[in-house]
Amino acid sequence: MDPLSRPVLVLDLDGTVCLGDTPALLYAEGVASFTDAPEALLELSEGFLARRLPESAPKALTGAQDGYEAVRILGVAAGVTDEQLSAAYLSSRAAIGEHPGDIRTPEGLVDLLGGIDAHRVILTNSPRDGLDAILDHLGVRDVIDEVLTDALKPSRMTAHLDGFLATADAIDTPERLMSVGDIWRNDLAPAVERGCVAAYVDVFDRRQGPAHIRAESLVDLYTAISQWSRDPSSFIEANPCKEPVRC
Template identity: 40%
Template sequence: MSRPVLIFDFDGTVALGHGPVFAYAAAVDEAAGLNGEMASKAAEMIAAGTDNGAIDAYDLVRMLAVEAGAGPEALDLGYKVSRAQLGTDQAAILAPIGLAAFLGQVDAERILITNAPEDRLAEAITLLGLDGCFDRVLSSGGKPDGLGRLIDELLAADQKRRILCIGDIWRNDLEPAHARGLDTALVGGWGSEKRPATYQAADVAELLPQIQAWVGQ
């Protein structure tokens, strides 16, 4: 029988902290010549937990930037600049407590899939203390559709394979699994819209006992 599969998202799930989002806001603000106003507003709204219907903090920054007059070029450049800063003092991140130890001993296939590009992803994983903790790392994953394709690939090899998807954005990280009748774990408190999930907690650290129990079923 195939080992169970744990599929993790990166930003907001494995890599915690608002540093990368604030770096994105600052870079877009500068690229669009907004004099710091949009970045300041974004920081205030994120701190207050005001989502304005955005699917995540990056989407909130995008919405605010467009409202302030930023065009696609400024958004694209801002994102590229912020990803080049990933894991630095300008875009600090940290791992959930206990995640490295858990991934080091769990008897499951461990996959990381992110929509972010490859830029500094390996360095960020090292910084988080997660070197060697994933069997596969997939950048530019094109979620949600890319996650659906990954799941279908896994199920094509073994239709009875147990899969648990773990992430902070329901639409991107969990919906493809939910649509296929698979288990899901929603982490974080972003967004006002409630969505179904097998497990739910403030962060991955809280969920580790439940994930361990799921693997051992």
């Protein structure tokens, strides 16, 4: 198949392709270093990631989309400035190469990506610094066609999607692009608005908005991703965009 005619699979990195608590914990360590009570911030960060928050935890944490947002909420509450938060984030990303800890891909992801005929993209807000070491540790280099860093999601997400669609000659057939991610506002809302397929990895059961497919784990979406890659038009007809079910 001509590369330009291949459907486009856009994958978020943290929380989607890259699992594990180490990145958020490294960020928490950096943020905590700017506070008067670093142990408290670290303890709450670990509690959030383990889904064992004490009753005394700030209520704002219950709505955090991932570990990074939880750490940011705690940092802001402790008086950490935006500049300090940014410095802690950049430092944590650079450190992952030397301290990968528990980072890993979802089981079977490399086989999935190696077995589908699609242009496979990692689109991440992460900086380039430290990313090569992460990709090497995850073992995904040979099954990814393109990596875009510093993506500025969600503000630039629609522009990225339009660029991918144009390259694939799919401006009028946006269902030929699937965006996969764990943050609805960043990865999925712009895709839904553009008419692309949205695959929601709702790790923390936030149920933020509509998507074509959703599951708590990316592994549970593998079959759907494979089906989409073979026939995007039929897939989106069979899987219309749906609002989350709320219990």
